[in-house]
Amino acid sequence: MMVFQKQKKRGKFSIVSQSGTMTSHLFFDPDNLDIGLGKAISVGNEANIDIVDFLEYFKHDNETEIIGLYIEEIKRGKRFIELAHEITPKKPIIAIYSGGSEAGNRAIKSHTGSMAGNSKIFDAMVKETGIIQTNYIEEFLDLAVILSKIKGIYPKGNRIGIITNSGGPGAMLAKNAEIKGLKVPEFSKSLQKKLKTLLAPTASYKNPIDCTFDMNLNNFYVSFPKILMRSGEVDVIIIYGTIGFHYFLSRYQNDEKISPYIEFRNEALERIGLDDLDKFFIVPTIKASQRFGIPVIYINPQNFMSPWSKKIRENGGIVFKLWDRPINCMAKICKYAEYRKEHL
């Protein structure tokens, strides 16, 4: 049994796992993850203590709000199901199960000596108990990040509002959301009318909102998200193109052709200064997100550790480098939110 604690700030995501890697290796690089890890317990081959014991413990643990499981075999199936039923309406459980395939079962037998089993039975059990299941380690971590950062704000439905400054990502995002069972509703005529007055003539406003490279940062970061939140027409907002000013400004502020344009559209930038930009562009939106109960996801294709991504993350924002993974997660979280609403 190993308790892992190396990170800047302890969080409320706790793991119990039949593999030590899931509680250690994955967290070698906590700076590049936004997971606040709480407790991470490797039960190995469960010689004397098992996953069910820790589900019982996490159920009552005030320091645990989200539970992650890596499962090769569940020894006490009945009690596991009972506990999962009790826990999931209050605390989400994310589970990876590596049994159920031929080579997977062979590996498991060598690893923990478990008999593994049938993935159809596992899948049915997961569905019935509201567990969020994934086969993918990266998705397991992504789900933990998003669930940690939304802080109990679960989407009320599965309608996605897309704000983008580039048409291609908007189109790909919309398609992927639909493939994953989310809705990207066309906005109502009145909402479209309101958006149109604020956008450049080349922009679009039906959903996705494609601002094009308009550079009206206040619209992009604050007004549009807030308008969507107030509209009641979306349950989750995803913003593509939240690219760092630090890069642009240092590059362009001395460029005679470009700098007047930037200043004209965003006189505020000059006045505020780079280090305080997040107070104007990020904090109000995240506060509104909490007030309206509508999660917001930021996509910045720059490095996760780039200055602007760090600013957004430090303010509690959810940041991904690309859009597919958070969309996949949101589809699962929306389903879980529905289950939660029904069973709370």
Add this chain to the structure above:
Amino acid sequence: MMVFQKQKKRGKFSIVSQSGTMTSHLFFDPDNLDIGLGKAISVGNEANIDIVDFLEYFKHDNETEIIGLYIEEIKRGKRFIELAHEITPKKPIIAIYSGGSEAGNRAIKSHTGSMAGNSKIFDAMVKETGIIQTNYIEEFLDLAVILSKIKGIYPKGNRIGIITNSGGPGAMLAKNAEIKGLKVPEFSKSLQKKLKTLLAPTASYKNPIDCTFDMNLNNFYVSFPKILMRSGEVDVIIIYGTIGFHYFLSRYQNDEKISPYIEFRNEALERIGLDDLDKFFIVPTIKASQRFGIPVIYINPQNFMSPWSKKIRENGGIVFKLWDRPINCMAKICKYAEYRKEHL
């Protein structure tokens, strides 16, 4: 039209795209990508020049070995299909198509004014012409990385050999590979026998090879991959747990309990020195990989920019932080390799 050149070393992956983002935003952070970008061309709404023109150009371009496409609409369908037929047996084409869903088509209409279309027709065309298709931007980039780095070494089949120092990732990896249609064959009795003599008693040797935390680095990095290559029983090798020595050694070399163990198993480490370790553990394996025509993928859960990941990458190795994405890509690359073999 924009040609993008900001990176340390120009490569042979060229893009033609109906979205500028696919040729610019995505490459803000070239240090964190192993893509050698060649030419990146945004044709926008194709007012005067289209994707087909550039397929024609890339077909004959000696500086282009892999082609990436972002497609909202193909205006000259017949010629596109002819060209794809001619190109794919020689140069792989990776394509994302954002049409075919309701919101996707709405977004496209606003973006390039294209009519988009039906994804079933597109999917059928892709299959017939040997294009590698993906809906996911991250997979598009991952495919480009892997295809760039294997340098024309295409797997001869779809049998995966797994080497790991942790049981959980081995089991998850095996399951995912099977889900994606790859094979994780149980090794022949004679191969198992050979491996068994080299492994710790707690290890397993059926596929996955789970070395456990044995720390015999020469076996893990060199001997086992080479034994698998020689066996003729696998077409691709994936190695989980290629974690940096830099981290461990600096931490443990002064620890009286641990350091004698490390020295005992790996006296070589002391002799060689950290900066030359790759010459012993990485270079021979990558050379063998080219000789045997068997791609090797390294998984290091540490940051992509961590010293050891950088060492592997600089020697031409393919490095991912987690295993799902390269497995998904390998499934597609194995299918492409089969098509290529039939049509070359």
